[in-house]
Amino acid sequence: MKIRVVENVLKANDALAQENRQRLDEAAVRTINLMSAPGSGKTTLLEKTIEQLGAERCAVLVGDLQTTRDAERLEKAGAQTIQINTGKGCHLSATEVARGLEELDLDKVEYLFIENVGNMVCPAGFDLGEHQRVALLSIPEGDDKVAKYWTLFQSVDAILLTKMDLLEVLDYDINRVKADLARINTAAPFMEVSSKTGKGMEQWFNWLKNKQD
Numbered sequence: 001m002k003i004r005v006v007e008n009v010l011k012a013n014d015a016l017a018q019e020n021r022q023r024l025d026e027a028a029v030r031t032i033n034l035m036s037a038p039g040s041g042k043t044t045l046l047e048k049t050i051e052q053l054g055a056e057r058c059a060v061l062v063g064d065l066q067t068t069r070d071a072e073r074l075e076k077a078g079a080q081t082i083q084i085n086t087g088k089g090c091h092l093s094a095t096e097v098a099r100g101l102e103e104l105d106l107d108k109v110e111y112l113f114i115e116n117v118g119n120m121v122c123p124a125g126f127d128l129g130e131h132q133r134v135a136l137l138s139i140p141e142g143d144d145k146v147a148k149y150w151t152l153f154q155s156v157d158a159i160l161l162t163k164m165d166l167l168e169v170l171d172y173d174i175n176r177v178k179a180d181l182a183r184i185n186t187a188a189p190f191m192e193v194s195s196k197t198g199k200g201m202e203q204w205f206n207w208l209k210n211k212q213d
């Protein structure tokens with residue numbers, strides 16, 4: 001019985017996600033769902049990305065349990081931003097994204113970024129209607145997270161190893177991460193970046209612009 005309820009919730013979410021995707025296709029807005037642990041650098045990456053792509057081409061839906069802090073940061077970067085507070089919810093749902101889309105003027109927008117609620121488990125199970133999924137993984141989190149949270153890393157189209165400027169001060173084995181990814185997801189490009197120094201960011205921007213390195 002419990003299983004049937006969960007299946008129904010997922011089915012309803014998937015149907016609405018499909019509607020969101022259709023709407024975004026019609027508006028020609030490429031939509032990217034960013035997922036990672038809290039503090040791994042999603043908002044900072046988006047601040048730099050908005051600056052690089054041009055604020056008028058970007059919109060953001062940002063999910064957090066509470067506060068409008070991330071929305072305030074991203075609005076300051078110049079992008080149309082809608083904050084979604086999930087209360088106790090550990091991930092965004094297609095319903096919340098549909099409501100967020102109602103609030104956005106997508107006329108001039110080419111990129112919609114969805115900053116999901118920070119955690120490496122729940123967001124992976126919910127289609128929001130995005131076109132691509134990106135996982136962030138930061139150096140301070142430790143090099144065992146791909147193996148531990150493999151369902152997230154298996155489901156994404158690109159992986160960013162963030163805060164590369166901290167590599168020297170923390171014990172972190174990038175080869176261990178690459179070996180884990182070789183078992184889980186070989187299709188997604190793996191990019192080593194630092195929003196702080198700008199190192200490696202060109203590869204991310206090129207990926208967004210559909211350019212090869």
Ligand SMILES: Nc1nc2c(ncn2[C@@H]2O[C@H](COP(=O)(O)OP(=O)(O)O)[C@@H](O)[C@H]2O)c(=O)[nH]1
Nearest residue numbers: 038039040041042043044045163165194195196
């Ligand atoms: N050293 C370093 N710190 C970073 C970098 N990117 C983000 N941070 C810091 O990490 C903290 C969390 O970043 P934030 O973007 O809010 O993470 P989010 O919770 O995933 O959105 C902040 O104090 C940022 O200044 C980076 O590339 N290098």
Ligand SMILES: [Mg+2]
Nearest residue numbers: 042043070115
């Ligand atoms: Mg954030």
